[in-house]
Amino acid sequence: MSEPEMPQKGPYVMDVEPGEYEWCACGKSGTQPYCNGSHKGTEFAPILVSVKQKRTIAWCGCKRSGKKPYCDGSHRNL
Numbered sequence: 794m795s796e797p798e799m800p801q802k803g804p805y806v807m808d809v810e811p812g813e814y815e816w817c818a819c820g821k822s823g824t825q826p827y828c829n830g831s832h833k834g835t836e837f838a839p840i841l842v843s844v845k846q847k848r849t850i851a852w853c854g855c856k857r858s859g860k861k862p863y864c865d866g867s868h869r870n871l
Contacts, residue, residue, distance in 0.1 A: 797837060797856035800825045802871060804851040804864035811846055815839035816853075816862030826852035826862070 798820030805826040815828040819837035822829040828839035840862045844850075853861055855868040 795836065799855050799857075799871075801854040802868045804854050804868070806849065806851045808847065808849050809844050811844050814842045814844060816842055818856065818861065820856045826854065
């Protein structure tokens with residue numbers, strides 16, 4: 794499996810409302826951290842996240858987290 798692109802080294806820390814979100818796993822989306830379909834034709838697929846209540850999420854921006862789609866600090870070792 795190839796490595797995803799790294800749109801930014803650190804996380805995208807965002808307040809999110811309840812709903813369904815597709816986290817970009819390929820790193821190519823122009824609407825980071827969310828998927829815009831740029832993965833088509835690659836081995837990557839977005840990760841669907843269901844948010845039940847308003848909260849702050851640290852979405853992984855480096856695409857190397859061991860807890861995708863959430864940041865686990867892996868960017869510190871890059």
